[in-house]
Every structure is written in structure tokens, then in C-alpha cells.
Amino acid sequence: MSSPATSARSGGINLPIIVLGVIVALLFLFLLWQEISFGSEESAELAEPRSAEKIAVNGGGNALSAELDPGIARVGELTAITLRLENLESGALVENVNYVIQLQHIEDGFIVLQGTYLAPSGEWTLDFGFFDGAEHQLTVTAVPAEGANFAQVTLNHVVEVQGPSPPLGTKLKITFWFVLAVFGGIVVGFFGGARSARPKGNG
């Protein structure tokens, strides 16, 4: 014959497990619903072809251009940013150019990339992997380097960045750790509560 405490323990253990099981099942269902409802929408958006985009600004008889390939950047992929300063009359590249570049996250305001980069040939390419799916402000100023003489030109462009959501596996992994933390607490708390509620001298 089992004592009241023993029966309580055996009956009580099931209760938090059932509650937690329901919570976990609801969480996983929520994740799956999100994946199904938004996943197809997102994959259709990501499947759209992205071509290169060229932006140009004229100034002082020269044309400063920035070519982005692809034109719409994507998190986890490299985007080639090619800068050129060409003479409007001859179409030839202007030599010895210093490109002063700044790439700023518009929403949060932090600067992602900055600096002055020398292009002896007048052309400079940077392959950059954006890490946040948000708009970035690209500002480029062409300044004459040593031995060159031309009026500086500035170009501004908003770079659109697509940010695909993490795969289901990553979401499940994070959910697992958080559920484990709650579950660990429940288990410890349950035994603590059961022990404190048990009448003294009852074993």
C-alpha cells in the first residue's frame, strides 16, 4: 500500500510534465505555422532574380559610378560594389582616386564600413557580405590622390538588403534551450514544493 506522499509524488510528477508537454507542443506548432505561412512567401521573394544595379553622379567633368551586383543585397551572400570615376568626354578612367566610403545601417545608425581606399587605376571593387536584412546608406566621395587633380564628387545610394529568416533547425535549437531552462526550474521547484508541503515526520 502506498503512502499519501508517495501517491502525491507519482501523481504530481505527471502534472508538470503534462503542462510542459502542452507548452512545448504549442511552441513547436507555432514555429511550424510560422514556417509554413511565412516560409513560402519568403522563398518566393528570395527566388526573384536580382540583376546588377548601377548608380552614377556627374561632377567636375567626371562621372562617379557605383555598381552593385546584385542590386538587391542578401544576408550571407557577397555583394560586389565596384566604384569607377570616368572622364565624361573621353570615357577613360581617372587615375589616382581616393574613394572615401561609408556604409551605414539606416535603422540603427551604426557604421558598418568606412575608410579611404586608394584606386591607382580609378576603379575599386569591394565584395561585402551584409549581415543584417535592413536598408544601408552608401556614401562614396571620389577625392584626388597624390598626383591627381579633379573636383571631388559624392554619390549617395540606399542599398536594399534581404534578410532571410533563420532555418527551422536554428529556431528549434533556440526554443529547445529556453524550454530546457523552464523545465529544469519546474523539476527542481516541484520537488522543493513537494518536500516543503509534506507533513513533518512523514518520511
Place this chain on the structure above:
Amino acid sequence: MAAGDKPPCYSGSTGISHNCGKTQTRTRKLTMNKRQWRHLILGLVALMLALVPGTAFAAVDIEFGTDPPAEEVIPEHGPVISTVRVVDNGQPVANAVVEVSVTNPTVSPLFSTDMPMVEGKPLGRLVLAAPEGEATFNWLWPIRGDYSVVITARPAEGSTAFEPVTKEFSYQVSENPTKRNNLIILLVILIGFGLLSGFVLGRSSVRVGGQA
């Protein structure tokens, strides 16, 4: 074996030579001498090439560092000034071009970062002119972990001062302390919530059991 035929000369598995006459030994010595001569001539040619100006290749090295140093860098805070130096015996090599290729860290499969989509993916690739042997690039290191920085230094167009050299660096960035603290706070809240709920459930289950 016919009379007058010379017996074969060979080395057995024991390493002992059999039937090797004096003539054979002399030929071997002559071959060795030829080799030595060849090595000597090649050595002299290499020495002459090294002494003639314009043909000597400097043994250059690549140095990479950041400001602030790696241990003080916080992910998503910056930009951080990264400097590449092409040096020969500690002195900067003029007219160099450096090609920098950076790959994001691959974090543990159990604990991902808050940017799982960029883990293990390339962060950037850029070619920098280093007329004075030094080039800088300023960008933000987005996540914690061990970045792979591959740098190739080559002479600028028209220069043959040195042979291209490639070096790989490992760049370790620690987790953002604010994010780490936020995670600890969240875990404490979750565990606390679990403890409280478990405690209430434990007490009520004993009471229910006692009443039954």
C-alpha cells in the same frame, strides 16, 4: 649462366651487396661527383642571381592587427580599424598590393549566434593598394567567434620587388558583454518562472495526494 658472363650486382633484403666488383664502385663514385658538381653550379647561379639587383626576391612577411585589439573588439560595434603591413625584416615593403579575404566564424552547432545566416559565410573580400607597404580597412565584425583572415601580398603592377605571399590569420572576437548579460537575465527569468511554477505544482500535488 654462361662462362664469361658477369654476375648481377644487387642489394638483397639483408642490405648486403653481392657480386659487386670494383668497376661498379668506381662508376658510383663518379656519378656522385657529377651530382656534387651540378649542385655546386646551381648554388653559384642562385648566388649570382641573388646578387644582381632587380632579380633578388625579398622574403616578405605579412602582419595583421586591429585597433582596438581583438580582445577589446565587441561584435556589432565599430568600425574597427584593421591594418595590414607588408614587411621585409621589419621594414615596410613599398609598392605592394594586398588582397584581404575574411570569412565569418562557424559557431558551435549547439549554440548559434543571433545572426545564424552569416555563420561560416564570407564577410568580405577587398584589394587594397599599399604604396608604403601598409593598408587599412575599417569595418564592423558582426558576430563572436574565430574569423579566418586570408591575406595575399603581391607587388603592384610594374614592380617585381618580391614574390607573392599568402598568410592566414585567425581573429578571435568575444561575445558582446551586453548581449551575454541579457541572455543571463533571460535565463534567470525562465529558470525562476520554472522554479516558481514547479514549487506551486509540487505543493498542490502533495495536498491533493494528502486529501486523497
